[in-house]
Amino acid sequence: MAKPKVPGxxxxxxxxxxxLMHTATEGAATVQYPHEKEAPPIRARGVIxxxxxxxxxxxxxxxxxxxxxxxxxxxxxxxxxRRAGGAPRKVNKLDRFDIDYALCMYCGICVEVCPxxxxxxxxxxxxxxxxxxxxxxxxxxxGEWMETVPEAPELEAGAEKKGKK
Amino acid sequence: xxxxxxxxxxxxxxxxxxxxxxxxxxxxxxxTVVYLFLFKMMSFMQSRLGPMEAGPYGSMQLFAEVGKWLQxxxxxxxxxxxxxxxxxxxxxLASTFLxxxxxxxxxxxxxxxxxxxxxxxxxxxxxxVLGILIAGWSSANKYSLLGGLRAAGQLVAYExxxxxxxxxxxxxxxxxxxxxIVVAQNSGSIFGWDGLGNPYxxxxxxxxxxxxxxVQAELTQTPxxxxxxxxELVSGYMTxxxxxxxxxxxxxxxxxxxxxxxxASILFLGGWGVPFNWFGWTSLADMDNxxxxxxxxxxxxxxxxxxxxxxxxxxxxxxxxxxxxxxxAWKVLIPVSLVNIMVTAVLKVAF
Numbered sequence: 164m165a166k167p168k169v170p171g172x173x174x175x176x177x178x179x180x181x182x183l184m185h186t187a188t189e190g191a192a193t194v195q196y197p198h199e200k201e202a203p204p205i206r207a208r209g210v211i212x213x214x215x216x217x218x219x220x221x222x223x224x225x226x227x228x229x230x231x232x233x234x235x236x237x238x239x240x241x242x243x244x245r246r247a248g249g250a251p252r253k254v255n256k257l258d259r260f261d262i263d264y265a266l267c268m269y270c271g272i273c274v275e276v277c278p279x280x281x282x283x284x285x286x287x288x289x290x291x292x293x294x295x296x297x298x299x300x301x302x303x304x305x306g307e308w309m310e311t312v313p314e315a316p317e318l319e320a321g322a323e324k325k326g327k328k
Numbered sequence: 329x330x331x332x333x334x335x336x337x338x339x340x341x342x343x344x345x346x347x348x349x350x351x352x353x354x355x356x357x358x359x360t361v362v363y364l365f366l367f368k369m370m371s372f373m374q375s376r377l378g379p380m381e382a383g384p385y386g387s388m389q390l391f392a393e394v395g396k397w398l399q400x401x402x403x404x405x406x407x408x409x410x411x412x413x414x415x416x417x418x419x420x421l422a423s424t425f426l427x428x429x430x431x432x433x434x435x436x437x438x439x440x441x442x443x444x445x446x447x448x449x450x451x452x453x454x455x456x457v458l459g460i461l462i463a464g465w466s467s468a469n470k471y472s473l474l475g476g477l478r479a480a481g482q483l484v485a486y487e488x489x490x491x492x493x494x495x496x497x498x499x500x501x502x503x504x505x506x507x508x509i510v511v512a513q514n515s516g517s518i519f520g521w522d523g524l525g526n527p528y529x530x531x532x533x534x535x536x537x538x539x540x541x542x543v544q545a546e547l548t549q550t551p552x553x554x555x556x557x558x559x560e561l562v563s564g565y566m567t568x569x570x571x572x573x574x575x576x577x578x579x580x581x582x583x584x585x586x587x588x589x590x591x592a593s594i595l596f597l598g599g600w601g602v603p604f605n606w607f608g609w610t611s612l613a614d615m616d617n618x619x620x621x622x623x624x625x626x627x628x629x630x631x632x633x634x635x636x637x638x639x640x641x642x643x644x645x646x647x648x649x650x651x652x653x654x655x656x657a658w659k660v661l662i663p664v665s666l667v668n669i670m671v672t673a674v675l676k677v678a679f
Contacts, residue, residue: 172645179373179644186372193376 205313207286208269210300212308213260217281220255224273224282232266233273234259260302265295285311346439353428357586357631358579363390364632365639366582373643400571405468408568412466417569417576419459424583426452431590432507434600434623435615445506446498449591450491453546456584457483460555463577464565475564478650479555482545485657486552490542492665496535496672497528497595506591510599511612525603529596534668536596538661543588543638545657547581550642554650585638586631593630600627 169177186192194201203209220237236259241251274282285308292298300308337345367389371378379386404413430445432438442448457480464476498504501512516526529536545552556564566577593599600623609615648656 175644176640179640182375183369183372186375186377191372191376195377195380 203286203288205286205316206284207288208271208284209286209288210264210284210290210308210311211262211267211274211305212283212285212312213262213302213305214281214283214309215257215260215302215306217279218257218260219279219281220257220260221278223276223278227272227276229270229272230266230268232263234261234263257302260305261299262305263299264290265298283309283312285309286313287311350425350428350439353431353433354424354583354587355579357590357628357635358583359390360632361582361586361635361639363387365635369636369639370643394575397571397575402571402573405568407468409466409468412462413568414573416459416463416466416565417573417580419462420456420580421576421583423452423454423456423459424580424587426455427584427587427591430506431587431594431627432510432600433627434620435612436617437600437620437623438507441507442505444504446494446504446509446595449506450487450494453584453588454483454487456580460565463569467565467568469568471561471563472565472567475555475557475561475567478557478561479548479565481650482548482552482555482653485654486542486545486661489538489657489661489665490546492662492669493532493535493538493542494595496532496665496668499669499672499676500528500531506594506599507612510594510601511604513598514601515604515610525598525601525605527596527598532596532668532672534664535672536592538665538668539592539596540634540637541661543592544641545653547585547588547638549585549638551645551648552653553647554653557647585635589631589634589638590627592634593627597630597634599630600624602626 220235222235225231225233225235235257237255237257239253240256242254244251271284274284287308290298290300363386367378367386379389382388382392404410427449429439430442430449432441460479460483461476464472464474464479467473497509501509503509503512513527514525518524518526518530548555554564555561556566561567566574569577600619602622604610604614607616
């Protein structure tokens with residue numbers, strides 16, 4: 164025997180009343196934000212951190228940014244040769260690396276496109292500012308975010324690079 | 329309260345007391361309804377806590393909101409009819425204040441002991457339609473105008489089943505005086521057993537259901553909130569209002585919810601009274617003076633229960649379509665309430 168059909172109107176009232184009692188007895192699904200905080204998931208897109216040593220100022224991130232919110236300036240420098248007697252090497256020196264978080268739309272294309280692993284996602288999200296100009300993070304501030312970047316998770320089995328060593 | 333007024337106070341003092349009493353009777357239910365139901369119950373039904381920061385459990389939130397509204401600039405659209413635009417919210421609120429004037433709160437605690445109280449209440453409650461229509465028209469905004477017209481169509485359509493539902497009560501009580509209706513319920517008996525009086529919700533269950541549905545529509549609460557449908561009309565007739573004038577609309581909406589619930593509990597649930605048999609009373613004159621203090625509390629409790637159901641329905645159901653709304657009023661509610669009147673009249677004569 165099928166159970167007698169409950170009218171949809173009563174069912175709807177039942178759902179809201181059940182939720183009411185559940186919230187009253189066992190607490191809400193939300194947290195009271197400034198007092199208690201939920202840890203964001205490890206891959207959350209909070210803020211973009213810069214590992215300055217890896218950056219070659221190749222401009223790929225700045226060019227691929229849909230909002231044009233990355234500003235890079237650099238100059239070439241001569242570095243000592245690798246081997247004695249060689250010609251001096253030319254390296255790119257980074258002068259300025261700014262991300263304007265007032266413009267950033269957190270698409271993550273810059274992180275994807277960086278060929279030298281200089282940009283990382285960090286789950287940190289509490290960096291709002293009273294003045295909009297302060298949302299322009301320069302390279303020292305972007306470097307500080309590196310501390311909040313979580314360890315990269317283990318690769319899945321079989322995901323190692325194949326081919327020649 | 330009125331024991332005090334019965335004493336020989338000068339006219340200005342009586343008037344002052346009545347004005348203060350009216351303010352309390354309108355603003356207290358409005359505040360309670362907004363905090364208890366709009367802030368807390370709705371939040372809990374959505375598995376969140378609602379306002380928690382202003383005062384213990386956010387109980388002062390309402391004062392913060394009022395303060396916020398008072399600071400806002402009082403603007404009106406450039407092409408609005410300014411005089412009517414500013415008048416409209418006051419008409420809506422005035423209808424609430426006029427409505428509370430006939431509500432009896434205790435054996436002597438009333439503002440006016442009006443013979444045709446039911447008639448007056450139903451007539452005055454529809455004054456708010458005028459305010460809403462004026463607000464929609466004078467805003468010079470197509471959304472406001474559509475909202476105002478929808479409100480007019482809806483409120484006129486649901487006025488009728490509401491009146492017809494109340495007629496059953498009037499027939500059974502034999503009076504249109506709200507105070508006498510309360511007395512008739514509490515001194516009545518169910519087949520000779522008078523331990524519970526005779527609240528008309530038992531005999532007029534159909535009338536009560538029709539009345540509550542109509543009240544829901546009159547208050548434009550959610551299954552019937554096409555006039556302010558925010559996804560279609562922004563906020564309907566309230567779109568162009570800001571600051572204090574919006575606050576007046578807001579107070580008007582929830583104060584009317586409270587006052588209508590009071591009238592529903594007076595008509596159907598026994599109002600302020602306890603069954604007279606409990607204390608051996610037979611009429612209003614026997615009653616002790618403490619009933620003037622307990623009566624308002626009883627009425628307030630019943631109001632909370634009735635508002636709970638109104639808000640529960642509001643938070644649970646989606647909005648009707650415009651044609652469904654009209655069809656429901658004209659094809660279902662009015663025939664049902666006409667049959668209810670007929671049956672009530674036949675039974676009244678038979679017994």
